[in-house]
Amino acid sequence: MSTPRFYVSPDAWGKEISLDGQEAKHLSQVLRIRPGEEVCLVDGRGRSGSFRVEEIQKHKTLLSLIHEHYEAPPQSRAVMALAFSKAIRRHFFMEKAAELGAHAIWLWQADRSQGKLTPDLVGSCERQLAAGAKQCGITWFPEVKVLPGGIAGLIKESQSADRRILPWEHQDTTSLLTPEIAGRPGTTVYVIGPEGGFSDKELTALDDAAFTKVSLGRSILRCETAATLCLGLHWWASHLPQRFQAGN
Secondary structure (H helix, E strand, C coil), X not given: CCCCEEEXXXXXXXXXXXXXXXXXXXXXXXXXXXXXXXXXXXXXXXXXXXXXXXXXXXXXXXXXXXXXXXXXXXXXXXXXXXXXXXXXXXXXXXXXXXXXXXXXXXEECCCCCCCCCCCCHHHHHHHHHHHHHXXXXXXXXXXXXXXXXXXXXXXXXXXXXXXXXXXXXCCCCCCECXXXXXXXXXXXXXXXXXXXXXXXXXXHHHHHCCCEEEECCCCCCCHHHHHHHHHHHHHHHHCCCCCCCCXX
């Protein structure tokens, strides 16, 4: 049986930790872990550690560090810029994003978005990502950003990326997303439009900003499906032999 994993914020990390909230409740009331047992804590920034449960109180659990480990950040980083929509199954996508090692999730306000972005989305998305990451043993959790400034805000946020990719639905003149494009060293931003598609203004702006258009096949995909497919291709390509040699 694998060691139970719990999340603690990087600011709270130390040799002695007080775990509270839902994590403490899950430890004591759901898993019924008792003092003297060992658990694994992760901070979502590459650090994990084995901790001994010292004391369980009503609203918190006290733990002490046994040993810790740090994992360097991945060389290939996928950022999913996903247009906000009330219709998107965010819980599904956030779990898959964590499992497939997304570097960051950007929720941006598109012209055809259903509904408006709100700051509280960050907290709910972070909780969903943490749940998925803990389950599959990920030590680097995706970061979440809300970009309310439309396509201009998205383009500005992506300026420092090594590559900027636009999955495109016009199949005749657009090449498929391939390992030669996906999963390369550095940061790659994939921008996904809303269910209603990009507006002409947004497409013109992305074209002017030199986003690379790619195809995901002939099927018209839901936005969370397109985003998950991009992440899957990126993850697979980043794990190909020789990927990080000779600047591949």
